[in-house]
Amino acid sequence: MAEKRGLGRGLSALLGDVDETATLTAGTPEAAAAGVREIPIELIHRNERQPRWVFSPEELEELTASIREKGVLQPILVRPSPRTGGEFEIVAGERRWRASQKAGLKAMPALVRELDDLQVLEVAVIENVQRANLSPIEEAAAYRELMDRFGRTQEEVADIVGKSRSHVANTLRLMNLPEPVREHVLEGRLSAGHARAILTAENPEQLAEQIIARGLSVRDAERLGREAGQVARGKPPARRAATKDTDTQALENDLSEMLGLDVEVLDRGGAGELRIKYATLEQLDELCRRLTTRSAAALS
Structure with missing residues (x-):
């Protein structure tokens, strides 16, 4: 290498x-x-x-x-x-x-x-990625070539282009999409967020067509992907969550203000889920940095 x-x-x-x-x-x-x-x-x-x-x-x-x-x-x-x-x-x-x-x-x-x-490949990738000229599919294909043709690891690719490893990993996942869906992303009909929302669905091509035809947002695409998965497993689509009580809403607001991201608390009688929503990989990177920093400070 x-x-x-x-x-x-x-x-x-x-x-x-x-x-x-x-x-x-x-x-x-x-x-x-x-x-x-x-x-x-x-x-x-x-x-x-x-x-x-x-x-x-x-x-x-x-x-x-x-x-x-x-x-x-x-x-x-x-x-x-x-x-x-x-x-x-x-x-x-x-x-x-x-x-x-x-x-x-x-x-x-x-x-x-x-x-x-x-x-040559590294310089071309750097120039295009740093100047935001590549589509997500072009970027993913370039990362894949650096890895397959030249033996780079994800961490090395991240270092080369000045991105986080999580960004590289999430971008590479787009190469698992069917060719017609990748073409939609390449031509700008779907965003990378839309594509990731249906990445693991059994019928991503059909879902992609629905998203484009209906002009769905990324959040709507995520819901569509979840519902498609539930139907494929023989389960009815999940019902919308009931209106939360005042204490839960206040807790969500406090956590959202602390983290700078939308936070959702799903409580079911004392057990449940805490969901932190991000719109970009940069927001996810910042969240990981904050959590890591706080964890390291607590241990020191």
Whole structure:
């Protein structure tokens, strides 16, 4: 397995002293010092293993208009093509390359780096994940490739992209969805929250169609998934909980204020459940951090 590199802090680990967010115009002393060069567009080709599959036409048109007016303000990152001598493969910046073609540019600024296949995939994943450009399915597929093709563990993938291990694990679960449901998520018809709500159901494709047709929220999708599971096990759908007494409601409010999340207490004669609801993985991470911190403080 390749040596582990912590790249989650950004692309600077591979770009040396270059600030990957800086504006570098080819031909300036700053660009020359950073190694930026103008490369004919016909000598640049996309990376076939690029983790991003879908490019928004609206965003591409906006970037094309900007490039026509101001040029390419940030160089793309390329490596010498491993297949064709004298040509280059995109590591990061395919959207800028596509927009430059639409804008009619003959050449564009680029940083050339000698990178192996693992580094290429890691940089591409980092760029897209940190800039929120990947759909949840694209992100999951990229994590899966890092693990299957290069032997990364979930913890190593989390370190590489600067995410928590729970985020990586929950994202990877989306790869267990049937292809039609993954396509809905990829095209934006379903969110990752919707998809997770029906992930373990026996008929996720049918449930996905219902969610889309009825415009259901994630919470409604979760309820639909639970009810489908109960029907599959031969049980009637659960009844809605009765109105809670004042003391229970006050306890829920106190816990919600303490944790910063919605809390539900389900009491059944002195026994029951405590449910803490989160809307994003970041909220779950923060809850785990708070509980861990409090537990460690209590033991110290």
